[in-house]
Amino acid sequence: MLFYSTKTRSITASLEDAVFRSLPADNGLYMPEFIPKLSDQFMATIQDRSFNEIAVEVGHALLGDDISRDDVEKIVDNSFSFEAPVVEVGPDTFVLELFHGSSMAFKDFGARFMASLMSHFLAKSQKEIKILVATSGDTGGAVAQGFYNVPGISVTILYPSGKVSDIQEKQLTTLGKNITALEVDGTFDDCQRLVKEAFLDADLTAKFNLASANSINISRLIPQSFYYFSAFAQTKHLGKPVVFSVPSGNFGNLSAGVLAYQMGLPVQRFLAVTNRNNVVPRYLSSSLYEPFPSIETISNAMDVGSPSNFVRLTRFFEDDWEQVRSMVSGYYFDDDQTRKGMREVYDRTGYVMCPHTAVAYNGLQEYRKESEEDFTGVLLATAHPAKFLDLVENTLESTVPIPERLENLLSMEKKAISLNARFEDFKAYLLG
Numbered sequence: 001m002l003f004y005s006t007k008t009r010s011i012t013a014s015l016e017d018a019v020f021r022s023l024p025a026d027n028g029l030y031m032p033e034f035i036p037k038l039s040d041q042f043m044a045t046i047q048d049r050s051f052n053e054i055a056v057e058v059g060h061a062l063l064g065d066d067i068s069r070d071d072v073e074k075i076v077d078n079s080f081s082f083e084a085p086v087v088e089v090g091p092d093t094f095v096l097e098l099f100h101g102s103s104m105a106f107k108d109f110g111a112r113f114m115a116s117l118m119s120h121f122l123a124k125s126q127k128e129i130k131i132l133v134a135t136s137g138d139t140g141g142a143v144a145q146g147f148y149n150v151p152g153i154s155v156t157i158l159y160p161s162g163k164v165s166d167i168q169e170k171q172l173t174t175l176g177k178n179i180t181a182l183e184v185d186g187t188f189d190d191c192q193r194l195v196k197e198a199f200l201d202a203d204l205t206a207k208f209n210l211a212s213a214n215s216i217n218i219s220r221l222i223p224q225s226f227y228y229f230s231a232f233a234q235t236k237h238l239g240k241p242v243v244f245s246v247p248s249g250n251f252g253n254l255s256a257g258v259l260a261y262q263m264g265l266p267v268q269r270f271l272a273v274t275n276r277n278n279v280v281p282r283y284l285s286s287s288l289y290e291p292f293p294s295i296e297t298i299s300n301a302m303d304v305g306s307p308s309n310f311v312r313l314t315r316f317f318e319d320d321w322e323q324v325r326s327m328v329s330g331y332y333f334d335d336d337q338t339r340k341g342m343r344e345v346y347d348r349t350g351y352v353m354c355p356h357t358a359v360a361y362n363g364l365q366e367y368r369k370e371s372e373e374d375f376t377g378v379l380l381a382t383a384h385p386a387k388f389l390d391l392v393e394n395t396l397e398s399t400v401p402i403p404e405r406l407e408n409l410l411s412m413e414k415k416a417i418s419l420n421a422r423f424e425d426f427k428a429y430l431l432g
């Protein structure tokens with residue numbers, strides 16, 4: 001499979017290059033040159049297969065030219081030692097829980113798979129790779145956990161001091177070994193600038209094989225398609241068309257759903273649901289794409305004013321607004337509505353949702369009011385509620401049990417290197 005740049009059709013890369021480069025030189029996004037279809041036989045028996053069996057089948061269809069089936073199986077087994085169960089929270093309403101991985105957010109699927117795929121390629125080349133990544137919170141945790149102990153790869157994570165939650169900070173700073181956390185006296189934008197400058201610096205690029213692990217890497221998109229298939233498999237016996245509600249920020253998750261759909265997954269509709277950062281819902285209703293500076297909300301992992309995967313999402317529909325709208329409906333909700341959604345589900349069923357998940361719940365409820373059809377609604381739960389403990393407990397006026405994994409983390413010792421936001425100092429540290 002070759003991957004082409006959304007900006008220049010003739011710029012293509014192999015899977016290996018697309019994975020290590022992350023971005024084509026023209027700053028477009030990599031897209032698969034063609035989208036393989038899964039066999040009817042597979043779709044007819046999907047309900048009898050485990051998550052990893054489904055992942056191997058879908059992964060092999062996409063990567064089979066570059067990686068043998070046995071190796072795809074190894075990469076999948078190495079990546080996913082956790083499940084993605086669906087849980088019923090109301091009539092025809094299911095939560096797809098994507099938070100059972102090590103950082104307890106859906107980004108674990110992408111980060112683990114990227115780490116396994118990179119290490120598959122490195123095993124053949126003996127190269128040593130240094131990954132640099134800036135994080136505003138969740139990505140860093142998933143990347144740190146995903147690459148922990150992976151041979152041949154070291155990871156340096158830059159995070160803004162005082163601007164990530166306690167749990168998020170502990171996820172970055174307690175692992176050690178091949179994971180180093182740099183606590184930057186500055187903002188997330190400073191962290192991102194330092195990383196960008198490093199990739200352009202001749203001394204650094206001469207000394208290290210630098211790679212990026214950011215969210216537009218194609219190897220993070222691919223594994224996110226697997227759980228859409230798995231959700232379908234788990235609800236297939238209900239015999240109704242499926243509507244997926246996706247709480248969205250950079251729109252990688254939704255793009256992966258569309259990829260699954262184009263590979264042959266029967267989907268009735270996708271709901272693109274956001275907080276007040278509603279660029280995409282507005283695009284869906286007006287056809288105008290007007291990014292704006294992000295607004296702070298309680299579902300902060302979705303506070304994105306200029307979604308990096310928007311180009312990919314529309315490219316899957318040949319950049320045709322009518323085609324996008326034929327499959328995707330947009331909704332957005334403010335913080336009060338989000339809290340109301342969290343309370344409504346909790347009061348009715350005792351089920352606790354994180355704020356991002358509640359945004360998707362609200363979207364599904366809204367769509368159900370407008371729709372005349374009978375369908376199975378699946379909403380994606382992108383993070384464990386305990387990652388947002390204070391907010392969730394305040395909203396529900398109740399205490400929420402903390403999973404042991406997070407509890408243990410809080411008592412571990414933070415190890416981070418403090419750094420100012422000047423590039424020269426960052427560079428000196430790396431060369432150090």
Ligand SMILES: *Cc1c(COP(=O)(O)O)cnc(C)c1O
Nearest residue numbers: 248249250251252253301382383
């Ligand atoms: C990253 C994130 C999102 C947004 O996902 P995108 O793929 O960027 O749209 C939603 N919820 C949580 C908890 C996240 O960490």
